Structure formats: C-alpha cells, structure tokens
Amino acid sequence: MTRRCAALLVRIAVLAGSIALLEICCRFGIIDPLTVIPPSEMVTSMIDHLGSGELNESIVNTFSTILLAFVLAIVCGTLAGALIHSSRRLRDVVDPLLASYYSVPTFIFYPLLVALLGLGKAPLVVLGVLSATPAVMISTLSGLDSVPPVLMKLARVQRLSPARALWWIILPSALPRLFTGFKLALSYALIGVIAGEFILSGTGLGYAISFAYQSFDNRAMYGTMLFVLLVAITANGILYVWEGRLARRRLRG
Amino acid sequence: MNEQSHVALSEVVRRYDGPPVVHALGPIDLVIRRGEFFSIVGPSGCGKSTLLDLVCGLVRPTSGSAKFEGQELHGEVPDGVGVVFQEDSSMPWLSVRQNVAFGLRTSTLADKEVRERVDHAVSFMGLAQFADHYPAQLSGGMRQRVCIARTLVLRPRLILLDEPFGALDQQTRLLMGDELLRLWRETGATVLLITHALDEAAMLSDRVGVMSARPGRFIDMVETGWSRDRDSRVVADPKFGTLTSRLWTSLREESLKTMGRAA
Numbered sequence: 001m002t003r004r005c006a007a008l009l010v011r012i013a014v015l016a017g018s019i020a021l022l023e024i025c026c027r028f029g030i031i032d033p034l035t036v037i038p039p040s041e042m043v044t045s046m047i048d049h050l051g052s053g054e055l056n057e058s059i060v061n062t063f064s065t066i067l068l069a070f071v072l073a074i075v076c077g078t079l080a081g082a083l084i085h086s087s088r089r090l091r092d093v094v095d096p097l098l099a100s101y102y103s104v105p106t107f108i109f110y111p112l113l114v115a116l117l118g119l120g121k122a123p124l125v126v127l128g129v130l131s132a133t134p135a136v137m138i139s140t141l142s143g144l145d146s147v148p149p150v151l152m153k154l155a156r157v158q159r160l161s162p163a164r165a166l167w168w169i170i171l172p173s174a175l176p177r178l179f180t181g182f183k184l185a186l187s188y189a190l191i192g193v194i195a196g197e198f199i200l201s202g203t204g205l206g207y208a209i210s211f212a213y214q215s216f217d218n219r220a221m222y223g224t225m226l227f228v229l230l231v232a233i234t235a236n237g238i239l240y241v242w243e244g245r246l247a248r249r250r251l252r253g
Numbered sequence: 254m255n256e257q258s259h260v261a262l263s264e265v266v267r268r269y270d271g272p273p274v275v276h277a278l279g280p281i282d283l284v285i286r287r288g289e290f291f292s293i294v295g296p297s298g299c300g301k302s303t304l305l306d307l308v309c310g311l312v313r314p315t316s317g318s319a320k321f322e323g324q325e326l327h328g329e330v331p332d333g334v335g336v337v338f339q340e341d342s343s344m345p346w347l348s349v350r351q352n353v354a355f356g357l358r359t360s361t362l363a364d365k366e367v368r369e370r371v372d373h374a375v376s377f378m379g380l381a382q383f384a385d386h387y388p389a390q391l392s393g394g395m396r397q398r399v400c401i402a403r404t405l406v407l408r409p410r411l412i413l414l415d416e417p418f419g420a421l422d423q424q425t426r427l428l429m430g431d432e433l434l435r436l437w438r439e440t441g442a443t444v445l446l447i448t449h450a451l452d453e454a455a456m457l458s459d460r461v462g463v464m465s466a467r468p469g470r471f472i473d474m475v476e477t478g479w480s481r482d483r484d485s486r487v488v489a490d491p492k493f494g495t496l497t498s499r500l501w502t503s504l505r506e507e508s509l510k511t512m513g514r515a516a
C-alpha cells in the first residue's frame with residue numbers, strides 16, 4: 001500500500017469514526033437532540049429538502065452568486081496582481097496593505113454595500129469578491145515571482161510577442177501558485193456569500209439556514225448545512241485533484 | 254575552414270547605468286570565423302555573459318559595433334542564432350518532445366517538417382526513448398540535452414552556449430563535450446562557448462579567448478590546433494596540458510584581481 005493510499009484510508013477512518021461517535025452521542029442522549037441531531041437524520045433531512053424542491057431557488061441563487069464572485073475575483077485579482085508585479089514602486093506601497101487585508105472583517109461593509117447597491121445579489125457578489133480577491137492577488141504575485149528569469153530570457157531569444165510569452169511561458173510557469181489562489185478564492189467567495197446571506201439577505205442557502213435556526217427547525221437547518229458542506233468539499237476536492245494532476249506531471253521522477 | 258567572418262565586434266563597450274555606472278565590458282575587438290568553435294574563459298564577473306548577450310542581440314553595446322553575418326545587431330535576436338543557457342531552461346509542464354518542438358512554435362513550417370525536425374533533434378541528442386517523459390523525470394545532463402535539442406531544431410548558423418554544463422559533474426561534462434563536438438561537426442554551425450572550465454575550453458575549441466577582470470577585455474587568444482574530428486580523448490594528449498597551462502597562466506593574475514575585489 002502506498003503512503004498516499006494509507007493516509008487516505010486513515011483520513012476516511014477518522015472522519016467515519018467522528019460521524020459514528022456523533023451518531024452514538026445523539027442517539028443515546030449524551031448530546032441534546034435540540035442542540036445537534038444525529039448525522040443520519042441530517043442526511044435524510046437533506047435528501048427530503050432537496051427532493052421537495054423547496055431549496056431549488058436558494059441553491060440557484062447562492063451558487064450563481066458564488067460563481068459570479070469567484071470568476072470576478074479571479075479576473076480582478078489576476079489583473080491587479082499582474083499590475084502590481086509590473087511596478088516595483090506600486091508593489092512597495094501595496095505589499096504591506098495586502099498582508100494586513102486579511103485582518104479586516106469584510107462583513108462589516110455589508111450595511112454600507114446594501115445602502116449603496118440595495119438588497120439583492122449585488123452586495124453579496126461584492127462581498128464575495130472582496131473576500132476572495134486578495135488571495136488571487138497574492139497568489140498571482142507569488143506565481144509571477146516564481147517564473148524563472150531564464151524562461152523570460154528564452155522568450156526573448158525565441159522572439160515571442162508579449163502575448164505569446166504570457167500564454168506559452170508565464171501562465172504555465174505560474175500556474176501551480178495561481179491554482180492555490182483559485183482554491184482559496186473559491187473558499188473565500190463561498191464564505192463571503194453564504195455569511196452575507198446569513199446576516200442580512202432574504203434569499204439563498206445562508207438565509208435558509210438562518211431562517212431555520214430562528215424557527216427552531218433543527219432538522220432543516222442541519223440538512224441545509226450538510227448540503228452546503230458537501231458542495232464546498234466536492235468543489236474543493238475537484239480543484240485539489242486537478243491541482244494534483246498538474247503537480248504530478250511537473251514533479252514526477 | 255572557411256575564414257569568412259561570422260561574428261564581428263569592433264571597439265565594443267558595454268556600461269550599465271547606475272548609480273554607480275558599471276563598466277562591464279570592453280573595448281573589445283573580436284572576429285569569429287564561420288564554422289569556428291570559439292570559447293571564452295575569464296574570471297567571475299568579467300563580462301563573459303554580457304558579451305554573449307551582445308552577440309545574440311539581447312543587449313546593445315554602449316558604443317562600438319556588433320555584427321552577425323555582416324548585419325548590425327540592434328538589440329533583437331537575429332534569425333539563425335540559437336542560445337543554450339547555463340540554467341535549466343526546459344519547461345516542466347511540457348514533455349521532452351513538446352519542449353524540443355517549442356523552438357518551432359512560431360515557425361511557418363508544415364507540421365510534417367516540424368515533426369521530422371523534432372524527431373531528428375530528439376534522436377540526435379539521444380533522447381528518443383525519453384521523448385514522452387517530463388523534465389522532472391530526467392537527469393540534469395538530459396535536461397540540458399533537451400535544451401540543446403530545442404536550439405538544434407531551429408537549425409541555427411550560430412550557436413551560443415552560456416556555460417551549458419556548469420551544473421553537471423565532470424564525467425557528464427566530458428561526455429556532453431563529445432556530444433557538442435558531434436553536433437558542431439554535423440551542423441557546420443559556428444559555436445561560441447562561454448565557460449569557466451579551462452579544460453573544457455581547451456578540449457572543445459579551435460580558439461580560446463581569455464578575458465581580463467572587469468571591465469572584460471581579451472588579454473590572450475589561444476589557437477588549439479586540434480583537428481575537426483577531435484573528441485574528449487584529446488585530454489590524454491600532452492598538448493592538452495600545455496594549452497590548459499597557458500590558459501591558466503593568462504588567467505591567474507586576473508582571477509586574483511577579482512578575488513581581491515571580492516574581499
């Protein structure tokens with residue numbers, strides 16, 4: 001058995017063990033069912049809610065908002081990162097700001113965003129973009145820094161146009177680090193949008209969880225939470241596998 | 254050997270703007286003959302790589318004239334020039350075949366011609382059985398061969414080598430030297446090799462230029478007198494020791510100057 005395979009098995013065992021333990025604690029009253037319901041019930045609740053179609057609108061709303069925020073964060077973050085990378089002076093100014101940006105709780109801007117953009121998708125998208133963009137900017141800077149100077153020299157020797165140098169050399173070379181930023185951006189966009197919905201929105205999965213919580217509907221709350229969790233893990237898993245394939249090609253030996 | 258001038262530098266000086274202004278090179282006069290294997294040795298920081306950048310058109314001279322095939326170099330790499338760098342410049346996301354074909358991505362050649370050239374270059378450099386491997390699966394020497402093959406597909410008339418074997422062990426360097434000589438003989442290209450290894454220069458070259466400490470100037474020009482079909486076995490020839498010794502005699506004072514400056 002390979003080390004990777006063994007690690008995967010241990011991971012699954014820990015996860016399954018934790019779920020089984022929670023199930024037992026809930027079933028035998030060690031944990032108050034008003035606080036947490038058994039995982040098996042979370043699953044049946046999720047299936048019931050998804051099957052009934054009552055979450056359809058929320059699902060479409062939330063994931064289209066996350067997707068939009070994610071794409072915009074990648075576009076804005078990559079362009080901003082490339083711009084900062086191109087100017088030493090700009091970088092000297094922006095670098096410390098970027099480093100301290102993570103300590104800013106972007107959610108505090110939500111009332112301001114609602115006042116400026118109204119209720120609806122726009123403030124949530126902006127919140128998602130604000131949360132996700134710095135990760136893309138930092139990974140773009142790091143990715144561009146990682147392009148070996150000799151490959152830039154090669155581009156000149158091969159007389160490549162700036163566009164071809166970007167497409168054929170810079171992007172593939174920077175891709176592993178860019179990918180890390182994309183993975184983080186997806187997580188941050190998801191957190192930003194769902195948390196935004198949770199706080200103030202009148203729609204989406206965040207709102208559905210918040211509504212169920214306020215209505216003491218634990219079953220609906222945990223079912224929806226589980227669904228969000230599974231989608232987030234699946235999306236990240238896909239990116240993780242994709243990243244692994246890219247890395248293996250570069251590092252195999 | 255055709256004595257026609259292939260590369261001609263006349264009163265070439267290169268300074269880098271400061272502060273402080275750095276006088277890196279020159280004035281230098283140099284003629285490299287067509288089909289010649291010419292090597293440059295010199296102490297660290299003497300401007301060897303700057304000279305190579307000038308010859309391949311990556312850098313403009315501050316003053317003086319640099320010509321390739323009679324045409325003035327204007328800060329752009331001219332057609333017919335291939336460069337192999339000291340650092341590994343293989344692209345880790347491309348297979349060996351794709352790396353080699355990268356040299357022809359901008360060419361207007363038909364696909365069939367591209368395939369033939371790539372196959373030939375891959376075979377020529379002894380990489381045929383590794384054509385679908387990725388650089389991470391290859392040794393340092395093999396990766397450098399990939400870079401040479403990528404230059405080879407361009408069928409350059411002038412091959413510039415900037416310490417291409419600098420990161421390799423001695424045995425591999427000798428064997429790579431043989432490969433390089435074979436390539437030089439079969440392509441008929443002119444070769445300009447920058448190296449810090451005196452034995453490498455003495456073994457491979459028709460002529461070796463010895464440079465002074467910065468600002469680099471030629472302080473000695475050594476004709477080796479080897480036949481064109483030489484290989485690494487010339488290291489056993491008594492003349493090899495004489496050549497290496499002469500190169501070191503010329504270079505020693507300059508190397509000491511560089512060390513003194515570093516201290």
